[in-house]
Structure formats: structure tokens, C-alpha cells
Amino acid sequence: MLKIGIIGCGFIGGQICRAIDSGEIDAELYALCDSSESKALELATSLKTCRPAYMKIEELIRSVDLVVESASQNAVRFIVPQALQAGCNVMVLSVGAFADKELRETLFGLAKQHNCKLYFPSGAVVGIDGINSARAAGISSVTLTTRKPPSGLMGAPYVVEHGIELEKLEEETVLFEGTASEAVKAFPANVNVAATISLAGIGFERTKVKVIADPSLSRNVHEITVEGEFGKFCTRVENLPSPDNPKTSYLAALSAISTLKKLLNPVQIGT
Numbered sequence: 001m002l003k004i005g006i007i008g009c010g011f012i013g014g015q016i017c018r019a020i021d022s023g024e025i026d027a028e029l030y031a032l033c034d035s036s037e038s039k040a041l042e043l044a045t046s047l048k049t050c051r052p053a054y055m056k057i058e059e060l061i062r063s064v065d066l067v068v069e070s071a072s073q074n075a076v077r078f079i080v081p082q083a084l085q086a087g088c089n090v091m092v093l094s095v096g097a098f099a100d101k102e103l104r105e106t107l108f109g110l111a112k113q114h115n116c117k118l119y120f121p122s123g124a125v126v127g128i129d130g131i132n133s134a135r136a137a138g139i140s141s142v143t144l145t146t147r148k149p150p151s152g153l154m155g156a157p158y159v160v161e162h163g164i165e166l167e168k169l170e171e172e173t174v175l176f177e178g179t180a181s182e183a184v185k186a187f188p189a190n191v192n193v194a195a196t197i198s199l200a201g202i203g204f205e206r207t208k209v210k211v212i213a214d215p216s217l218s219r220n221v222h223e224i225t226v227e228g229e230f231g232k233f234c235t236r237v238e239n240l241p242s243p244d245n246p247k248t249s250y251l252a253a254l255s256a257i258s259t260l261k262k263l264l265n266p267v268q269i270g271t
């Protein structure tokens with residue numbers, strides 16, 4: 001049975017644990033790690049059937065077949081190279097870290113060298129399947145427009161650096177327009193989806209991103225427009241935010257669960 005280790009025991013890590021615990025994902029939840037040991041232990045003891053051990057990153061990587069990174073972009077830099085060098089497959093949630101070209105090329109190279117897989121779930125957006133298909137011919141433009149309630153954007157480096165008083169906004173306000181490369185640094189906990197879209201499509205410099213704060217919203221809304229040889233498509237998702245972490249949409253955790261189920265399943269549906 002596939003042994004899974006989860007690094008980052010917040011909302012997404014917790015949802016994956018519960019999906020393994022309930023038997024929805026047919027794998028062994030072997031180990032947990034978090035910057036807060038007590039948070040990981042609390043999660044472990046809340047489970048009904050699984051009894052994952054708490055391990056430091058190095059021990060976890062030596063012990064499992066697949067590492068789930070559900071921690072932070074900074075964690076990716078530290079965890080993923082070691083995990084690939086140890087021969088683990090890795091599922092990455094903090095995809096924004098891959099905007100760094102040097103890191104990206106190193107990690108893709110290590111995955112090839114060690115015959116490991118890197119999995120990037122679709123996350124909180126819909127349409128990655130369409131981008132993957134469209135890329136087989138040619139894509140001319142990709143844009144992502146992300147709208148979140150102000151509470152979901154609090155603490156983002158861009159908001160802090162520009163002194164934006166989100167709590168005072170009374171109407172929809174465009175906070176940021178730029179490339180995906182800039183967006184994931186400006187909003188590292190809000191638009192990892194821009195990184196996944198870039199990896200699937202036309203890269204971090206050609207993918208355009210707009211981030212909007214809207215006090216009238218209670219959902220995280222992501223719209224993608226893609227044009228290319230195939231024609232044009234637009235997707236829009238209105239995500240319920242997680243109750244634990246308003247920056248993260250529930251769909252992002254479901255997408256991680258679905259990716260794990262897909263890699264374990266001999267029958268593959270969808271692109």
C-alpha cells in the first residue's frame with residue numbers, strides 16, 4: 001500500500017488525512033509533519049482509524065513513497081529537492097514556488113534523474129484539463145482574474161507593502177494586474193492557481209493575472225480565459241472558502257484528494 005507523508009497540517013493537509021482515514025483514498029497515512037508539532041499531533045489523534053507518526057521532515061522523507069507538500073512556498077524550496085533525491089514522488093500545493101526558474105528547472109531535473117513524479121493538482125480552479133488539451137496545438141493568451149473577499153487577502157505581501165487598508169474597502173477594487181510570475185510573489189497564499197495555470201499553459205511571464213478585493217463577496221471566484229488554435233474557453237468557479245483558512249477554497253483540498261485517488265486508480269478519466 002502506498003505510504004503517504006504529509007508536510008503541512010492545516011486545512012488541505014487535514015482534509016487529505018480525513019479522506020485517507022475514511023477509506024476514500026486507499027493509501028497508508030504513515031507520517032505527519034508541521035512547523036507546530038502539537039498541531040500535527042492534534043490532527044493525528046482526531047483521526048478514527050489511521051495512526052500516523054509525527055516525524056521531522058528528513059525522517060518523513062526517508063520513510064514514505066509519496067510526500068504531500070501542503071505547507072508554504074518557502075517549504076517547497078526545502079522539502080521538494082530532498083524528497084526527490086530520496087526517490088519520493090511529491091504532490092505540491094504551494095505551486096507558486098515554481099515561478100522561480102532556477103528552482104523549477106532543478107526540481108524538474110531531479111524528478112527526471114530520480115524517476116519520480118511531481119503532481120500539481122488543479123487546485124481551486126477549473127479548466128486545467130482544457131489548458132492541457134489546448135497546449136497540444138498552440139495557446140495565444142491565458143488570463144486569470146481572481147476575486148476574493150478582503151478577509152481572504154489579508155496579510156499578503158503586496159497588500160502590506162502598498163499599505164492597502166482592505167477593511168476600509170466599500171466596493172470591488174482591483175489590487176493587482178501583472179504576470180503570473182509577479183502575482184505569486186505578491187500573493188503567495190492566494191494565487192498558487194496562477195502557477196498551476198502557467199505550468200500547464202504558456203508559462204509565468206505570458207500568463208496574465210488580475211487580483212480583485214470585493215467586500216460584497218463571500219466566495220473566492222476564479223475566472224480563466226484561454227485563446228488558441230482550438231478556439232476560446234472561459235471558466236468561472238465560485239468557491240466556498242475553507243472555514244479554517246479563508247484564503248483557501250474548499251475545492252483546492254478536494255482537488256488534492258482527487259489527484260491522490262487518480263494516481264492510485266488504474267482507470268483514468270479526463271485529461
Ligand SMILES: NC(=O)C1=CN([C@@H]2O[C@H](COP(=O)(O)OP(=O)(O)OC[C@H]3O[C@@H](n4cnc5c(N)ncnc54)[C@H](OP(=O)(O)O)[C@@H]3O)[C@@H](O)[C@H]2O)C=CC1
Nearest residue numbers: 008010011012034035071072075093094123124189248252
Ligand atoms: N494549488 C492551489 O490551488 C492552492 C494552494 N494553496 C496553498 O497550499 C498550501 C496549504 O494550504 P492550507 O492548508 O490552506 O494552509 P494552512 O495555512 O491552513 O496550513 C499550512 C500548514 O503548514 C504549516 N507550515 C508552513 N510552513 C511549513 C514548513 N516549512 N514546514 C512544516 N510546516 C509548515 C503551517 O504552519 P504555520 O501556520 O505555523 O505557518 C500550517 O500549519 C498553502 O501554501 C496555500 O497557499 C491553497 C489553496 C489553493
Ligand SMILES: O=C([O-])CC(=O)C(=O)O
Nearest residue numbers: 124190191192193248249
Ligand atoms: O484557494 C483558492 O481560492 C486559491 C488560493 O488560495 C491559491 O491559489 O493559493
